[in-house]
Amino acid sequence: MRIVMIGTGYVGLVSGTCFADFGHHVTCVDKDKSKIDALLDGRIPIFEPGLDALVESNVAAGRLEFTLDIASVLPEADAVFIAVGTPTRRGDGHADLQYVYAAAEEMAPLLRDGAVVIDKSTVPVGTGDEVERIIAEKCPQLQFSVASNPEFLREGAAIDDFMRPDRVVIGVNDEHAEEVLQEIYRPLTRNDSPILVMSRRAAELTKYAANAFLATKITFINEIADLCEKVGADVHDVAHGIGTDSRIGARFLQPGPGYGGSCFPKDTLALLQTGQQYGAPLQIVGSVVEVNNQRKRAMGEKVIEAMGGDIAGKTVALLGLTFKANTDDMRDSPSIDIARALRDAGITVRAYDPEGMETSKAVIDGLTYCKDSYDAMSGADAAVIVTEWDAFRALDLARAKEMLNQPLLVDLRNLYSRHDVEKQGFRYVAVGR
Numbered sequence: 001m002r003i004v005m006i007g008t009g010y011v012g013l014v015s016g017t018c019f020a021d022f023g024h025h026v027t028c029v030d031k032d033k034s035k036i037d038a039l040l041d042g043r044i045p046i047f048e049p050g051l052d053a054l055v056e057s058n059v060a061a062g063r064l065e066f067t068l069d070i071a072s073v074l075p076e077a078d079a080v081f082i083a084v085g086t087p088t089r090r091g092d093g094h095a096d097l098q099y100v101y102a103a104a105e106e107m108a109p110l111l112r113d114g115a116v117v118i119d120k121s122t123v124p125v126g127t128g129d130e131v132e133r134i135i136a137e138k139c140p141q142l143q144f145s146v147a148s149n150p151e152f153l154r155e156g157a158a159i160d161d162f163m164r165p166d167r168v169v170i171g172v173n174d175e176h177a178e179e180v181l182q183e184i185y186r187p188l189t190r191n192d193s194p195i196l197v198m199s200r201r202a203a204e205l206t207k208y209a210a211n212a213f214l215a216t217k218i219t220f221i222n223e224i225a226d227l228c229e230k231v232g233a234d235v236h237d238v239a240h241g242i243g244t245d246s247r248i249g250a251r252f253l254q255p256g257p258g259y260g261g262s263c264f265p266k267d268t269l270a271l272l273q274t275g276q277q278y279g280a281p282l283q284i285v286g287s288v289v290e291v292n293n294q295r296k297r298a299m300g301e302k303v304i305e306a307m308g309g310d311i312a313g314k315t316v317a318l319l320g321l322t323f324k325a326n327t328d329d330m331r332d333s334p335s336i337d338i339a340r341a342l343r344d345a346g347i348t349v350r351a352y353d354p355e356g357m358e359t360s361k362a363v364i365d366g367l368t369y370c371k372d373s374y375d376a377m378s379g380a381d382a383a384v385i386v387t388e389w390d391a392f393r394a395l396d397l398a399r400a401k402e403m404l405n406q407p408l409l410v411d412l413r414n415l416y417s418r419h420d421v422e423k424q425g426f427r428y429v430a431v432g433r
């Protein structure tokens with residue numbers, strides 16, 4: 001199968017590389033010259049564990065290529081995936097579909113008869129219809145199909161998620177598109193990964209419903225964590241108590257500073273808009289969005305309160321900036337709200353993140369970037385763990401105590417046990433315990 005991937009970001013690069021690893025011939029296209037130049041030069045433009053080796057081996061095997069020139073590869077393609085960004089449209093919360101539609105316009109005159117265009121980007125219900133309309137309008141004689149194949153990979157575990165997915169969702173309105181997609185994903189059936197075939201609209205909505213449900217689960221346990229703090233219960237006991245119920249499930253029940261990232265914030269907003277548009281308002285999702293936004297803002301206050309409220313001339317060490325571990329992605333990270341709240345309160349912020357420092361510099365200004373955790377803690381009045389990087393799970397607390405002005409650890413990811421931290425002479429503030 002000859003596959004073209006339009007958009008070589010987190011999703012396009014990982015899925016394109018994995019498809020090549022399945023044995024397909026894949027060309028990843030992007031408009032961003034610096035990304036394609038880096039890839040042609042053997043460098044990976046994003047941080048994703050294991051991706052460098054997989055790209056290297058598939059390039060060496062001649063199955064994976066990169067180009068800026070869509071016209072040189074599209075006429076040969078059996079399947080064309082759209083994996084461009086669908087950020088929030090400024091001002092109204094809708095998904096901004098300009099990149100999806102631009103890709104459709106651009107590819108239309110280059111497609112061959114029988115080509116299947118597959119939307120992998122997260123797009124609102126009905127986007128496939130519009131992509132189909134755009135291509136048909138430009139090329140009325142062309143025989144083509146449009147399908148939806150939403151992606152569920154998680155940054156930081158993307159390759160494993162792609163190679164061993166819980167399921168693959170295929171949204172098709174014709175048999176040819178289904179056959180092509182079944183053929184593309186055939187290697188996964190060896191792992192018993194189910195391929196769920198449904199209508200294009202159902203597939204488009206499945207992705208949003210999944211993300212909204214997960215965002216709800218996180219927000220639910222965060223609210224329970226707040227209640228635990230008030231009533232003197234440990235949220236981990238409660239999460240374990242409910243998560244062992246197979247109807248509920250244990251995952252996504254870790255309390256923290258609120259969800260962020262490249263998907264949940266924008267996808268919950270876009271789903272709300274779809275609900276409004278079709279006259280089926282989604283009140284639960286609306287509350288989730290509101291509660292999560294409040295929570296991210298409240299985390300700065302939690303740190304200030306932990307410092308006793310007296311913050312004049314104080315310094316905080318922020319450990320972790322990315323929205324979760326094992327990525328360099330800063331999109332909508334809770335660290336942004338926390339760092340701003342601290343900075344606006346006049347606190348000096350010394351920050352360290354294993355992979356997110358460069359991306360962070362473009363997003364938050366006014367921070368002092370440090371070379372490691374201990375450098376960040378040097379002369380600080382509190383250490384605040386924002387991201388659950390492994391590097392922060394086993395800090396040398398004796399050394400940390402020497403670096404800090406006062407031994408205060410605010411652990412927004414509950415990485416430590418209170419007993420262990422307090423034994424080292426620290427004051428320990430966690431979430432929901």
Ligand SMILES: NC(=O)c1ccc[n+]([C@@H]2O[C@H](COP(=O)([O-])OP(=O)(O)OC[C@H]3O[C@@H](n4cnc5c(N)ncnc54)[C@H](O)[C@@H]3O)[C@@H](O)[C@H]2O)c1
Nearest residue numbers: 007008009010011030031032084085086099121122151155
């Ligand atoms: N990041 C994730 O973890 C994740 C997971 C599941 C689904 N998704 C969805 O996948 C889509 C892509 O997300 P991402 O994080 O990979 O985005 P990204 O911003 O990392 O990458 C998108 C890429 O598309 C390129 N691009 C835009 N228009 C183009 C065009 N016309 N031709 C060629 N290249 C073009 C951009 O230059 C960019 O490199 C989004 O809809 C997102 O919601 C993301």
